Amino acid sequence: GAGVSQSPSNKVTEKGKDVELRCDPISGHTALYWYRQSLGQGLEFLIYFQGNSAPDKSGLPSDRFSAERTGGSVSTLTIQRTQQEDSAVYLCASSVGGSQETQYFGPGTRLLVL
């Protein structure tokens, strides 16, 4: 079946603009994760949605970052007032359940803030 999909593949924006990144998880997966991969920080966790539970936002780097998941499926990661240090690859993953399950990753969105 289809894997995790993300859009756009690439995004170039100007400093100070807002951006929205989209993730479509694997159908039937109840858990959805956002991670970020940057040169200086490696791969780091951002936020985790599991079913109808309150999301784990402990990895969001600042209040400029937010995410929502509508209808238990598609998720949008929003970065407000982008900064150059936000440039990174944003990766989405999903799993059948939450803890102790294999996570499957999408191809990522490459964000460049000029």
Next chain:
Amino acid sequence: GIQVEQSPPDLILQEGANSTLRCNFSDSVNNLQWFHQNPWGQLINLFYIPSGTKQNGRLSATTVATERYSLLYISSSQTTDSGVYFCAVEGSSNTGKLIFGQGTTLQVKP
């Protein structure tokens, strides 16, 4: 929080050689996954292996949870094995989130 260390950071092999990649973690884990990141940046699942041994073709992995390490074996390496290999763990507190190591960059030369 839990720390994940991978070694070696870089590895260059001649095609056909075998290799062992290591992942050490600082605390008990409920989930351990090995990934291969291809040149296009896609993270490809290799193994879900919080404990025990698994094999898939030329690749195999072993996790010794009591000693807090995992090993990824690549036999008869091919140029298509090149890329970055990541180990990621989920701590025993069942948070769901994966903590990644810094990766091992493998280059296989023809």
